[in-house]
Amino acid sequence: QQVGDTLKVNVTAGGGGAVTIADGADVTQxxxxxxxxxxxxxxxxxxxxxxxxxxxxxxxxxxxxxxxxxxSGVTQPVSGTFWQATQSVSATSLPLPANAAQETGGNLAYLALLQQRVAYSQMAQFAAAQQPGAGFVPTPEIPAFLGSY
Structure with a gap:
Protein backbone atom coordinates (compact mmCIF):
# COMPACT_ATOMS: atom_id res chain seq x y z
CA GLN A 1 0.00 0.00 0.00
CA GLN A 2 1.12 3.49 -0.76
CA VAL A 3 -0.11 6.88 0.30
CA GLY A 4 -3.22 7.77 -1.64
CA ASP A 5 -4.26 4.17 -2.25
CA THR A 6 -7.74 3.11 -1.25
CA LEU A 7 -7.92 1.23 2.01
CA LYS A 8 -10.01 -1.92 1.78
CA VAL A 9 -12.11 -2.57 4.89
CA ASN A 10 -14.51 -5.43 5.59
CA VAL A 11 -17.29 -4.67 8.10
CA THR A 12 -19.38 -7.46 9.50
CA ALA A 13 -22.67 -6.27 10.95
CA GLY A 14 -24.04 -7.89 14.11
CA GLY A 15 -27.68 -7.54 14.97
CA GLY A 16 -30.28 -9.72 16.54
CA GLY A 17 -28.59 -9.57 19.93
CA ALA A 18 -29.91 -8.43 23.27
CA VAL A 19 -30.29 -4.71 23.91
CA THR A 20 -30.27 -2.97 27.27
CA ILE A 21 -32.20 0.28 27.59
CA ALA A 22 -31.57 2.50 30.58
CA ASP A 23 -34.50 3.07 32.91
CA GLY A 24 -36.34 6.23 31.82
CA ALA A 25 -34.65 6.37 28.41
CA ASP A 26 -36.78 7.24 25.39
CA VAL A 27 -37.19 4.36 22.97
CA THR A 28 -39.23 4.07 19.80
CA GLN A 29 -40.13 0.66 18.47
CA SER A 72 -78.10 4.80 18.01
CA GLY A 73 -78.51 5.72 21.69
CA VAL A 74 -82.04 4.32 21.56
CA THR A 75 -83.23 1.75 24.09
CA GLN A 76 -83.26 -1.58 22.34
CA PRO A 77 -86.40 -3.70 22.58
CA VAL A 78 -86.10 -7.22 23.90
CA SER A 79 -88.68 -9.85 23.10
CA GLY A 80 -89.37 -13.27 24.51
CA THR A 81 -90.80 -14.90 27.60
CA PHE A 82 -89.64 -13.37 30.87
CA TRP A 83 -90.38 -13.79 34.54
CA GLN A 84 -92.17 -11.02 36.37
CA ALA A 85 -89.89 -8.37 37.87
CA THR A 86 -90.47 -9.50 41.47
CA GLN A 87 -90.35 -13.16 42.38
CA SER A 88 -91.97 -14.28 45.61
CA VAL A 89 -89.93 -16.67 47.72
CA SER A 90 -91.24 -18.66 50.64
CA ALA A 91 -88.93 -20.48 53.02
CA THR A 92 -91.71 -22.93 53.85
CA SER A 93 -91.82 -24.10 50.26
CA LEU A 94 -88.08 -24.70 49.95
CA PRO A 95 -87.18 -28.38 50.08
CA LEU A 96 -84.51 -29.32 52.63
CA PRO A 97 -81.52 -31.40 51.60
CA ALA A 98 -81.45 -35.02 52.72
CA ASN A 99 -80.62 -35.46 56.43
CA ALA A 100 -80.90 -31.72 57.11
CA ALA A 101 -81.34 -30.68 60.73
CA GLN A 102 -84.67 -29.09 61.54
CA GLU A 103 -85.45 -26.84 64.52
CA THR A 104 -89.06 -26.63 65.57
CA GLY A 105 -88.69 -24.60 68.75
CA GLY A 106 -87.26 -27.29 71.02
CA ASN A 107 -83.58 -26.98 71.92
CA LEU A 108 -82.92 -23.51 70.51
CA ALA A 109 -85.95 -22.05 72.26
CA TYR A 110 -84.81 -23.70 75.52
CA LEU A 111 -81.28 -22.32 75.14
CA ALA A 112 -82.60 -18.80 74.53
CA LEU A 113 -84.73 -19.03 77.68
CA LEU A 114 -81.82 -20.46 79.67
CA GLN A 115 -79.54 -17.65 78.49
CA GLN A 116 -82.04 -15.07 79.78
CA ARG A 117 -82.32 -16.91 83.10
CA VAL A 118 -78.53 -16.99 83.56
CA ALA A 119 -78.23 -13.28 82.72
CA TYR A 120 -81.00 -12.43 85.22
CA SER A 121 -79.38 -14.62 87.88
CA GLN A 122 -76.01 -12.94 87.35
CA MET A 123 -77.60 -9.50 87.71
CA ALA A 124 -79.36 -10.58 90.90
CA GLN A 125 -76.12 -11.99 92.29
CA PHE A 126 -74.27 -8.74 91.54
CA ALA A 127 -77.04 -6.62 93.10
CA ALA A 128 -77.09 -8.78 96.26
CA ALA A 129 -73.32 -8.54 96.60
CA GLN A 130 -73.55 -4.73 96.58
CA GLN A 131 -75.77 -4.67 99.71
CA PRO A 132 -74.06 -3.82 103.00
CA GLY A 133 -73.57 -6.91 105.14
CA ALA A 134 -74.26 -9.25 102.23
CA GLY A 135 -73.80 -12.79 103.31
CA PHE A 136 -74.75 -15.75 101.15
CA VAL A 137 -75.19 -14.85 97.46
CA PRO A 138 -76.78 -17.56 95.27
CA THR A 139 -74.89 -18.60 92.14
CA PRO A 140 -76.67 -19.07 88.82
CA GLU A 141 -77.81 -22.55 87.98
CA ILE A 142 -76.18 -23.65 84.72
CA PRO A 143 -76.67 -27.17 83.44
CA ALA A 144 -73.41 -29.12 83.15
CA PHE A 145 -73.85 -29.76 79.41
CA LEU A 146 -73.52 -26.02 78.74
CA GLY A 147 -70.11 -25.78 80.37
CA SER A 148 -69.04 -22.79 82.41
CA TYR A 149 -69.29 -19.13 81.57
Whole structure:
Protein backbone atom coordinates (compact mmCIF):
# COMPACT_ATOMS: atom_id res chain seq x y z
CA GLN A 1 0.00 0.00 0.00
CA GLN A 2 1.12 3.49 -0.76
CA VAL A 3 -0.11 6.88 0.30
CA GLY A 4 -3.22 7.77 -1.64
CA ASP A 5 -4.26 4.17 -2.25
CA THR A 6 -7.74 3.11 -1.25
CA LEU A 7 -7.92 1.23 2.01
CA LYS A 8 -10.01 -1.92 1.78
CA VAL A 9 -12.11 -2.57 4.89
CA ASN A 10 -14.51 -5.43 5.59
CA VAL A 11 -17.29 -4.67 8.10
CA THR A 12 -19.38 -7.46 9.50
CA ALA A 13 -22.67 -6.27 10.95
CA GLY A 14 -24.04 -7.89 14.11
CA GLY A 15 -27.68 -7.54 14.97
CA GLY A 16 -30.28 -9.72 16.54
CA GLY A 17 -28.59 -9.57 19.93
CA ALA A 18 -29.91 -8.43 23.27
CA VAL A 19 -30.29 -4.71 23.91
CA THR A 20 -30.27 -2.97 27.27
CA ILE A 21 -32.20 0.28 27.59
CA ALA A 22 -31.57 2.50 30.58
CA ASP A 23 -34.50 3.07 32.91
CA GLY A 24 -36.34 6.23 31.82
CA ALA A 25 -34.65 6.37 28.41
CA ASP A 26 -36.78 7.24 25.39
CA VAL A 27 -37.19 4.36 22.97
CA THR A 28 -39.23 4.07 19.80
CA GLN A 29 -40.13 0.66 18.47
CA UNK A 30 -41.45 0.88 14.95
CA UNK A 31 -41.74 4.05 12.93
CA UNK A 32 -43.64 6.95 14.45
CA UNK A 33 -45.71 7.11 11.28
CA UNK A 34 -46.76 3.42 11.34
CA UNK A 35 -50.33 3.12 10.17
CA UNK A 36 -52.91 1.78 12.61
CA UNK A 37 -53.45 -1.95 12.15
CA UNK A 38 -57.03 -2.91 13.03
CA UNK A 39 -57.12 -6.31 11.35
CA UNK A 40 -55.11 -9.50 11.70
CA UNK A 41 -52.58 -8.18 9.16
CA UNK A 42 -48.88 -8.06 9.96
CA UNK A 43 -47.64 -4.84 11.48
CA UNK A 44 -45.30 -3.35 14.04
CA UNK A 45 -46.10 -3.13 17.72
CA UNK A 46 -46.59 0.59 17.30
CA UNK A 47 -49.09 -0.01 14.49
CA UNK A 48 -51.01 -2.58 16.56
CA UNK A 49 -51.24 -0.17 19.51
CA UNK A 50 -52.46 2.59 17.22
CA UNK A 51 -55.09 0.16 15.94
CA UNK A 52 -56.32 -0.58 19.47
CA UNK A 53 -56.53 3.13 20.25
CA UNK A 54 -58.52 3.67 17.06
CA UNK A 55 -60.96 0.83 17.90
CA UNK A 56 -61.46 2.08 21.47
CA UNK A 57 -62.01 5.63 20.25
CA UNK A 58 -64.82 4.35 18.02
CA UNK A 59 -66.69 2.61 20.85
CA UNK A 60 -65.90 4.79 23.88
CA UNK A 61 -68.58 7.23 25.07
CA UNK A 62 -66.39 9.86 26.73
CA UNK A 63 -69.39 11.90 27.94
CA UNK A 64 -70.99 9.06 29.94
CA UNK A 65 -67.74 7.11 30.49
CA UNK A 66 -68.94 3.80 29.13
CA UNK A 67 -68.48 1.58 26.10
CA UNK A 68 -71.14 2.03 23.44
CA UNK A 69 -72.81 -1.19 22.38
CA UNK A 70 -75.24 0.40 19.96
CA UNK A 71 -74.46 3.73 18.38
CA SER A 72 -78.10 4.80 18.01
CA GLY A 73 -78.51 5.72 21.69
CA VAL A 74 -82.04 4.32 21.56
CA THR A 75 -83.23 1.75 24.09
CA GLN A 76 -83.26 -1.58 22.34
CA PRO A 77 -86.40 -3.70 22.58
CA VAL A 78 -86.10 -7.22 23.90
CA SER A 79 -88.68 -9.85 23.10
CA GLY A 80 -89.37 -13.27 24.51
CA THR A 81 -90.80 -14.90 27.60
CA PHE A 82 -89.64 -13.37 30.87
CA TRP A 83 -90.38 -13.79 34.54
CA GLN A 84 -92.17 -11.02 36.37
CA ALA A 85 -89.89 -8.37 37.87
CA THR A 86 -90.47 -9.50 41.47
CA GLN A 87 -90.35 -13.16 42.38
CA SER A 88 -91.97 -14.28 45.61
CA VAL A 89 -89.93 -16.67 47.72
CA SER A 90 -91.24 -18.66 50.64
CA ALA A 91 -88.93 -20.48 53.02
CA THR A 92 -91.71 -22.93 53.85
CA SER A 93 -91.82 -24.10 50.26
CA LEU A 94 -88.08 -24.70 49.95
CA PRO A 95 -87.18 -28.38 50.08
CA LEU A 96 -84.51 -29.32 52.63
CA PRO A 97 -81.52 -31.40 51.60
CA ALA A 98 -81.45 -35.02 52.72
CA ASN A 99 -80.62 -35.46 56.43
CA ALA A 100 -80.90 -31.72 57.11
CA ALA A 101 -81.34 -30.68 60.73
CA GLN A 102 -84.67 -29.09 61.54
CA GLU A 103 -85.45 -26.84 64.52
CA THR A 104 -89.06 -26.63 65.57
CA GLY A 105 -88.69 -24.60 68.75
CA GLY A 106 -87.26 -27.29 71.02
CA ASN A 107 -83.58 -26.98 71.92
CA LEU A 108 -82.92 -23.51 70.51
CA ALA A 109 -85.95 -22.05 72.26
CA TYR A 110 -84.81 -23.70 75.52
CA LEU A 111 -81.28 -22.32 75.14
CA ALA A 112 -82.60 -18.80 74.53
CA LEU A 113 -84.73 -19.03 77.68
CA LEU A 114 -81.82 -20.46 79.67
CA GLN A 115 -79.54 -17.65 78.49
CA GLN A 116 -82.04 -15.07 79.78
CA ARG A 117 -82.32 -16.91 83.10
CA VAL A 118 -78.53 -16.99 83.56
CA ALA A 119 -78.23 -13.28 82.72
CA TYR A 120 -81.00 -12.43 85.22
CA SER A 121 -79.38 -14.62 87.88
CA GLN A 122 -76.01 -12.94 87.35
CA MET A 123 -77.60 -9.50 87.71
CA ALA A 124 -79.36 -10.58 90.90
CA GLN A 125 -76.12 -11.99 92.29
CA PHE A 126 -74.27 -8.74 91.54
CA ALA A 127 -77.04 -6.62 93.10
CA ALA A 128 -77.09 -8.78 96.26
CA ALA A 129 -73.32 -8.54 96.60
CA GLN A 130 -73.55 -4.73 96.58
CA GLN A 131 -75.77 -4.67 99.71
CA PRO A 132 -74.06 -3.82 103.00
CA GLY A 133 -73.57 -6.91 105.14
CA ALA A 134 -74.26 -9.25 102.23
CA GLY A 135 -73.80 -12.79 103.31
CA PHE A 136 -74.75 -15.75 101.15
CA VAL A 137 -75.19 -14.85 97.46
CA PRO A 138 -76.78 -17.56 95.27
CA THR A 139 -74.89 -18.60 92.14
CA PRO A 140 -76.67 -19.07 88.82
CA GLU A 141 -77.81 -22.55 87.98
CA ILE A 142 -76.18 -23.65 84.72
CA PRO A 143 -76.67 -27.17 83.44
CA ALA A 144 -73.41 -29.12 83.15
CA PHE A 145 -73.85 -29.76 79.41
CA LEU A 146 -73.52 -26.02 78.74
CA GLY A 147 -70.11 -25.78 80.37
CA SER A 148 -69.04 -22.79 82.41
CA TYR A 149 -69.29 -19.13 81.57
Missing amino acids: GALADAAVTTDANGTLSGKLRGLVKILADIWDSVNHRIKVDG
